[in-house]
Amino acid sequence: MKLTQTKEELRKALGELEGSVALVMTMGALHEGHLSLVRAARASAQNVVVSIFVNPLQFGPGEDYEAYPRDLEADMALLGTVGVEVVFAPAAEELYPREPLVRINPGPVAALYEGKTRPTHFAGVLQVVNKVLNLVHPDVAFFGQKDAQQLALIRTLVADLDIPVEIRSVPIKREESGLALSSRNAYLNDEERIEALAISQALIVGRDAAARGGAPDSVRALVQRHLEQAPGVTLDYLSLVDPETFGEIESGTAATRGLLVTAAWVGSTRLIDNMEVLFHE
Numbered sequence: 001m002k003l004t005q006t007k008e009e010l011r012k013a014l015g016e017l018e019g020s021v022a023l024v025m026t027m028g029a030l031h032e033g034h035l036s037l038v039r040a041a042r043a044s045a046q047n048v049v050v051s052i053f054v055n056p057l058q059f060g061p062g063e064d065y066e067a068y069p070r071d072l073e074a075d076m077a078l079l080g081t082v083g084v085e086v087v088f089a090p091a092a093e094e095l096y097p098r099e100p101l102v103r104i105n106p107g108p109v110a111a112l113y114e115g116k117t118r119p120t121h122f123a124g125v126l127q128v129v130n131k132v133l134n135l136v137h138p139d140v141a142f143f144g145q146k147d148a149q150q151l152a153l154i155r156t157l158v159a160d161l162d163i164p165v166e167i168r169s170v171p172i173k174r175e176e177s178g179l180a181l182s183s184r185n186a187y188l189n190d191e192e193r194i195e196a197l198a199i200s201q202a203l204i205v206g207r208d209a210a211a212r213g214g215a216p217d218s219v220r221a222l223v224q225r226h227l228e229q230a231p232g233v234t235l236d237y238l239s240l241v242d243p244e245t246f247g248e249i250e251s252g253t254a255a256t257r258g259l260l261v262t263a264a265w266v267g268s269t270r271l272i273d274n275m276e277v278l279f280h281e
């Protein structure tokens with residue numbers, strides 16, 4: 001496993017690889033969720049490149065970019081257990097020697113849902129994803145389904161700019177209880193952990209209702225009711241969107257596939273989750 005910290009070192013290390021390349025982009029502080037992306041990458045290509053970069057552009061004012069956990073040694077040790085050819089872990093100045101003048105405009109979807117509370121977040125994400133794809137030029141890149149809006153925006157970036165890479169997603173990892181794995185779960189106390197289960201349970205109720213023939217509007221309303229009535233849960237948003245474009249499935253329209261997306265507060269912890277639903281024609 002080769003650690004590279006400059007573009008030049010990365011270019012050299014990539015030049016020594018033979019065969020297909022799969023990329024996993026991360027901000028470090030790696031956990032089991034990241035490793036599932038790396039394992040999927042491992043199974044899909046001859047070489048795996050992992051980037052570790054805390055991207056300042058995707059942090060808004062007051063989001064505490066400085067305090068984001070950084071532990072390269074621990075991350076390298078974890079990656080060593082899965083098998084990775086190249087790690088790219090540049091300093092901020094290496095990727096952004098000055099404020100970038102040319103900026104990615106992520107379009108209207110970036111202002112919705114997660115973008116409502118973080119208005120500059122997705123522009124920063126797409127800026128760095130575009131740069132790292134250009135530096136690594138992988139055959140395939142893996143992103144988690146947990147960050148469904150980010151995934152949809154990255155797919156749009158790649159389609160709209162004709163970036164020659166295949167984007168693949170890796171399903172959400174869940175505890176046996178159904179709770180989606182997240183580093184934020186660590187902030188939940190015992191009672192909140194139980195209350196938080198209502199989120200995935202509400203999404204399952206929606207998925208099952210669709211499977212039984214429920215129409216999009218009634219499924220959305222049902223899930224909304226479940227979330228609003230769940231003790232200890234304060235709903236931020238619940239929507240039914242097109243899984244590819246993230247455009248809202250409007251009231252009254254027919255759809256065969258949808259993605260229920262939600263964010264909710266449990267105590268002072270904000271959790272996100274999503275689930276695909278299939279409707280009958």
Ligand code: PAF
Nearest residue numbers: 025026027055125128147
């Ligand atoms: O999902 C993340 O960890 C980040 O948004 C990403 C894709 C690595 C870009 O910084």
